[in-house]
Amino acid sequence: MYELTGVTKNYRKGRGTVAALAGVDLRIEDGEWLAIQGPTGHGKTTLLQVLGGLDRPSSGTVDFGGQNLAALRENQVNRVRASSIGFIFQTFNLIPTLTAQENVEAALVPLGVSTSQRRARAARALADVGLADRARHLPSELSGGQQQRVAIARALVKEPMVLLADEPTGNLDETTRDEIIGLLEKLWREHGLTLILVTHDSTVAGRAQRIGLMQHGKLSIRQDTRR
């Protein structure tokens, strides 16, 4: 699925440069669940963004299904994101003016899916995450756990190859966290997804097949618990 070779990402900070990624080499197999842990500011989110084509590395290659995301043009990366990569964010990032149903449909807009198809698929995705009865609610009318479920439905409605989750349970209480992780695990198994999840929470990370540790921009696989 993914093969990262010598990936670096440097940011300018004042007169100096900060290395968010300092030569990351990583191979991720199809259908794998990788959890990435590490202290704040050590490059976890940057790695996730490079994997999702949201940011370009300063050097190195990011091979995704045979394409180097680092070398693709912006519109090509857009297409890859639109069709093959789903994102889940810590703060849910739902569009506040759109209903749950419309938020899920928004993921299908760049794929040119017809309106009727869009509605049907979004309704199905919401049903999969247990929110069929909340389809017409605005994000502000939903709890944090429900909002994250909508975000999961939005990420999965396009049937992506990979799901990138950045602290998906960071804003949730323990019970809701367990519900969400249980849901993600279920969907991961049912859909045969590749799941890459950044988390501070060791309980969450412990459910993954492999756990990587990011420190000072370097990644080391700390635990391989392939299940």
Next chain:
Amino acid sequence: MFFTYLRRELRRRMRQAVFIALGLAVGIGLVITVTAASAGVAQAQGTVLHALYGVGTDITVTKAPAANSGGPFGFRIRRGPSGSGQRPKAGTTFSRSTLLNRALGTLSSSSVTTISGLHGVAAAAGALSLTDLAISGTIPSAPTGGSGGAGFGSGPSSIKTSTFTVNGTQLSAGEVGPLGSGKITSGRTFTSSDAAADVAVLDSGYATQHKLTTGSKIDVAGTGFTVIGIVSQPQGGSPADVYIPLGRAQVLAGMKNQVNTVYVAASSAATIPAVSREISAALPKSTVTTSADLASEVTGSLASAASLARNLGKWLAVAVLAAAFLLASLLSMSAVARRVREFGTLKALGWRSRRIIGQVLGESVVIGAVGGLAGIALGFGGAALVSRLAPALTASLGQATGTATPGGARAFPGGGPPGGGPGGFRRLAPDAASVITVHLSAPVTAGVIVLAVVLAIAGGLLAGSFGGWRAARLRPAEALARVE
């Protein structure tokens, strides 16, 4: 999805959207009002110019009178019928009437043909602006030291003079000419069959004053003319009292093949300056006057209103509109700044920058369109207020500038009144300067509404472009990292 998203977003920031739309509305409303007021002023000027100039006439060609041609003049009563060399006996009654051309220099009738043949000239008509001077009375006793003809340089009160203006009108020129701006209120105007007939059309004011109607007889240079029509000329001009066929005027004034005014209609307004130059080149000694020249001589509150509309009004509208555009752009950018994470999320979902820009532009254009509609309503309201509240404007055309404007009231110094006394010969006009009162209306034309719509959409696009440009520049990772 586009319209749903657009509608919801506008509803979310309703207050800001209304604020932007109102700003644009005020700007556009002001542009419409000022444009309508300007159009009204132009229309009023047109009314004034038509009154002075004649409908359909764009240019007039005259010639300044020859030097000293306006000097003292007098009648000379012929000596006795036997030619004995004796002056008529005191107490003999007499009555004479003659047509005089003292106000303008003369042009050959061929000038009309020359002008007609110029490029850009739609029609040209020659005319003779003349004065009929009638004198009657009783021969006074012999002045001391007098010899030869009897002059009336110091005529006694028993001698009466009367004058009226006569215009010899070319009949085949359609709307062009001194009758072009008039309205026949009784009888008929000339037809080509009247060319050699002793028929006259009277100005309504003159006809009323002298109790003349269609069918009445009037004496012009000693010849009886039948009145065939009464014409009402627009307010403000100094129309001739009597119109007769040009050919008859030429014969009676002894000015065969001569005219003193040529009325010219250009094929379009745009060609007037070029036609004016061509005429000046073809007839170098003539005075060519366009409606623009005449407009520049219009003074009074109408001129002030025109100046106000042109200068202050225009710049005020531009300033308000620019401020509204700037405000809309800034608020649109600020709205985009608040939605950075939202746009970052959409990019993460695979939305292309173009689609996001389109969304921002769409929102701005809708706000602009609403502002435009409100602006049109405000503009109509403003124009109606101008029409209702604007005081009546006066326009006056100055005199004695040395140019000869047909129909205009001008003083030509150097002449003398009948009787030979010193002073200026004044063309017969009811007043020295034409003062016209015009009610200002502010018409909102379709063109102005189109302008408003274009401005509204342009304002929306401009505001949206700034916002969209800002949204397009966002790197997804950077946008998602933004803390709200």
